[in-house]
Amino acid sequence: MLAYQLRIAWKSLMRNPGHSLIVAGGIALGVAVSTLFATVRHSFAKDPIPEKSDSLYYVRMDSWGPHEGYPGDTISPQVTYQDMNGLMRSDIPVRQSGMFKAQLYVFPDAKIGRPQREIVRLCFADFFGMFDVPFKYGSAWDEKADKGPEPVVVLSEEMNERLFGGENSVGRSVRIENRHFRVVGVLDRWRPGIKFYDLTQAQVQAPEPVYIPFEFVRAMELRTAGNSDGWKSPDQRGFAGFLASETTWIQFWVELPTAQHLERYRAFVDAYTLEQRKGGRFQRPLDNRVTSIPDLMKELNIVPKEANATMVVSLLFLLICSLNLIGLLLGKLLARGSEIGVRRAMGARRLDVFMQHILECELVALAGGAVGLLLALGGIEAVNLWTKTMFQRDDFFRIDWTMAGFAAVAALVAGLVAGAYPAFRVCRIAPAVHLKSQ
Amino acid sequence: MLQMKNVVKVYRTEIVETHALAELSIHVRKGEFVSVMGPSGSGKTTFLNIAGLLDSFERGEYLLDGVDVRRLRDSAKSRIRNQKIGFVFQSFNLMPELDVFDNVDVPLRYRRLPARERRQRIERALEQVGLSSRMRHLPSQLSGGQQQRVAIARVLAGDPVLILADEPTGNLDSLMTHEILDLLERINDQGTTIIMVTHSAECAAHAQRQIHLRDGRVAEVDEPPSLVRGREPSLAPRLG
Numbered sequence: 232m233l234a235y236q237l238r239i240a241w242k243s244l245m246r247n248p249g250h251s252l253i254v255a256g257g258i259a260l261g262v263a264v265s266t267l268f269a270t271v272r273h274s275f276a277k278d279p280i281p282e283k284s285d286s287l288y289y290v291r292m293d294s295w296g297p298h299e300g301y302p303g304d305t306i307s308p309q310v311t312y313q314d315m316n317g318l319m320r321s322d323i324p325v326r327q328s329g330m331f332k333a334q335l336y337v338f339p340d341a342k343i344g345r346p347q348r349e350i351v352r353l354c355f356a357d358f359f360g361m362f363d364v365p366f367k368y369g370s371a372w373d374e375k376a377d378k379g380p381e382p383v384v385v386l387s388e389e390m391n392e393r394l395f396g397g398e399n400s401v402g403r404s405v406r407i408e409n410r411h412f413r414v415v416g417v418l419d420r421w422r423p424g425i426k427f428y429d430l431t432q433a434q435v436q437a438p439e440p441v442y443i444p445f446e447f448v449r450a451m452e453l454r455t456a457g458n459s460d461g462w463k464s465p466d467q468r469g470f471a472g473f474l475a476s477e478t479t480w481i482q483f484w485v486e487l488p489t490a491q492h493l494e495r496y497r498a499f500v501d502a503y504t505l506e507q508r509k510g511g512r513f514q515r516p517l518d519n520r521v522t523s524i525p526d527l528m529k530e531l532n533i534v535p536k537e538a539n540a541t542m543v544v545s546l547l548f549l550l551i552c553s554l555n556l557i558g559l560l561l562g563k564l565l566a567r568g569s570e571i572g573v574r575r576a577m578g579a580r581r582l583d584v585f586m587q588h589i590l591e592c593e594l595v596a597l598a599g600g601a602v603g604l605l606l607a608l609g610g611i612e613a614v615n616l617w618t619k620t621m622f623q624r625d626d627f628f629r630i631d632w633t634m635a636g637f638a639a640v641a642a643l644v645a646g647l648v649a650g651a652y653p654a655f656r657v658c659r660i661a662p663a664v665h666l667k668s669q
Numbered sequence: 670m671l672q673m674k675n676v677v678k679v680y681r682t683e684i685v686e687t688h689a690l691a692e693l694s695i696h697v698r699k700g701e702f703v704s705v706m707g708p709s710g711s712g713k714t715t716f717l718n719i720a721g722l723l724d725s726f727e728r729g730e731y732l733l734d735g736v737d738v739r740r741l742r743d744s745a746k747s748r749i750r751n752q753k754i755g756f757v758f759q760s761f762n763l764m765p766e767l768d769v770f771d772n773v774d775v776p777l778r779y780r781r782l783p784a785r786e787r788r789q790r791i792e793r794a795l796e797q798v799g800l801s802s803r804m805r806h807l808p809s810q811l812s813g814g815q816q817q818r819v820a821i822a823r824v825l826a827g828d829p830v831l832i833l834a835d836e837p838t839g840n841l842d843s844l845m846t847h848e849i850l851d852l853l854e855r856i857n858d859q860g861t862t863i864i865m866v867t868h869s870a871e872c873a874a875h876a877q878r879q880i881h882l883r884d885g886r887v888a889e890v891d892e893p894p895s896l897v898r899g900r901e902p903s904l905a906p907r908l909g
Binding site for chain 2: 232235239242243245246569570572573574575576577578579580581582583661662663664666
């Protein structure tokens with residue numbers, strides 16, 4: 232019966248293609264706008280690493296001073312260098328890494344170009360396995376290189392393209408500042424939505440182009456290019472004083488595969504804090520947070536309020552588009568009263584008539600939805616171009632299968648909203664009245 | 670087959686009430702061919718609509734094939750229309766975008782019959798009205814008489830016990846009129862009850878009984894001898 236009704240609906244739509252185009256156009260407009268703004272929100276809100284988001288945790292501790300807490304009724308989003316080292320002593324996580332970004336000069340071959348300051352992420356080898364970072368050539372460095380630290384480097388695909396023309400550069404040398412690093416790996420294209428591993432700053436930017444072992448922080452006396460917070464001046468002067476200070480500037484991640492791991496790790500962090508308290512630190516009430524990615528995104532309000540607001544407005548726009556079509560569809564159905572009367576006379580139930588017209592509306596709505604999706608794709612490209620300078624990437628906003636599904640559902644709902652009342656009205660009319668209308 | 674007693678139908682607007690049927694009582698026996706005549710506004714079409722369960726009525730009783738239709742829900746009325754009643758309209762009422770086959774298929778679709786049985790019924794019905802060769806023609810490619818034959822095939826495919834025809838020859842020339850009336854007579858000879866609304870005395874003469882309506886009531890009933898059609902029913906050619 233459904234196939235029959237679809238066939239009849241198609242023939243009916245083709246009988247008056249102009250009218251069908253107007254209805255489809257109205258829905259296309261609404262779907263395009265709502266899909267565009269829903270995609271903007273979705274790009275911020277979606278789980279950046281769904282396959283591991285239940286085992287990755289971000290670690291924070293309230294290491295602030297005894298008299299005044301971290302501003303904003305929360306705790307510092309990062310940890311100190313000394314606390315990172317303390318946390319790294321735990322063997323509970325299957326992987327763990329402290330990390331920060333620095334801005335360093337990278338020297339390409341003189342024939343290729345001039346040195347440029349690049350964002351370099353300093354991290355431990357576990358960073359790559361923990362976040363499922365894909366490799367095109369080579370692999371991550373090993374634990375020995377972490378400890379050395381050995382002068383090894385992992386390049387992004389884009390940086391490898393710039394430095395080595397895209398060829399397999401594993402084993403080649405790259406000068407960073409005044410040191411030479413050996414390439415051990417080149418990343419494949421890696422574009423998580425939100426830069427989830429560092430939500431403290433520029434969350435929508437692309438991952439860094441260069442990665443070197445964390446311990447070069449000491450060897451090269453590197454300072455963070457990201458945010459840092461502190462509540463008191465360092466006790467000692469110089470770089471050693473900075474490392475020993477209460478300044479928080481390191482993001483710290485652990486991979487805890489089970490709830491038992493998580494429970495044990497939380498106990499470990501609390502125990503570490505209490506131990507530090509004996510030495511005069513951590514004088515505030517115990518507030519350690521081991522937070523999953525989805526919870527962290529919520530806590531840090533990663534989805535901008537504007538994205539939520541514009542999505543709601545766009546959905547209202549879709550609703551208005553649908554409501555505007557009600558009159559048009561009602562007029563069309565009433566004009567076809569004779570056909571409805573004949574079908575009712577032949578034994579069609581009210582439900583059959585209702586379903587017939589809803590199917591017809593949904594067919595037009597799906598066509599409109601497809602056009603709307605294409606328009607939204609164009610719109611997203613325009614938004615990406617517009618935000619390219621701001622985000623330093625042109626692929627942050629993406630219409631994925633979820634958003635394609637959203638467009639389809641939005642179109643179907645719009646078709647239902649537009650078609651339900653006219654269909655209900657006409658199927659309530661006595662068949663004799665329809666027949667009289669011929 | 671059809672028994673109406675004191676049926677009242679009133680059309681209301683904000684300023685006026687029109688009594689389309691005023692205590693109408695009609696009894697049509699199984700297998701009868703009855704014509705209903707009367708001037709415009711006498712209630713012929715209203716009677717036919719109520720008889721075909723296409724419209725409701727205010728008061729009175731109506732038994733169709735022994736069933737009190739007053740108490741039926743809309744879906745039950747739809748089922749009766751689908752299984753027991755066939756409609757023939759003055760303007761044929763074929764779906765313009767559907768070909769002959771699909772037009773005849775309409776009532777069978779709502780009966781949810783399997784595809785094979787539907788095809789057999791459609792082919793048989795089109796053969797009965799002599800349009801087997803036009804199965805894939807659109808209504809616009811057929812003459813008026815052929816379109817009305819398709820409409821009758823649509824009725825025949827459903828194998829109803831009652832056919833309600835509203836001016837079935839109103840849009841046809843005299844040659845086609847005779848063709849359609851002959852077809853209806855042959856169907857009636859198979860035992861199907863037919864009620865035909867008509868303005869034409871000549872058409873009405875083909876019926877076994879003529880009911881005249883005036884002001885929503887039965888004004889007169891002519892019950893001529895069985896030879897009024899000009900032939901013995903037993904001599905009528907068999908259908909199919």
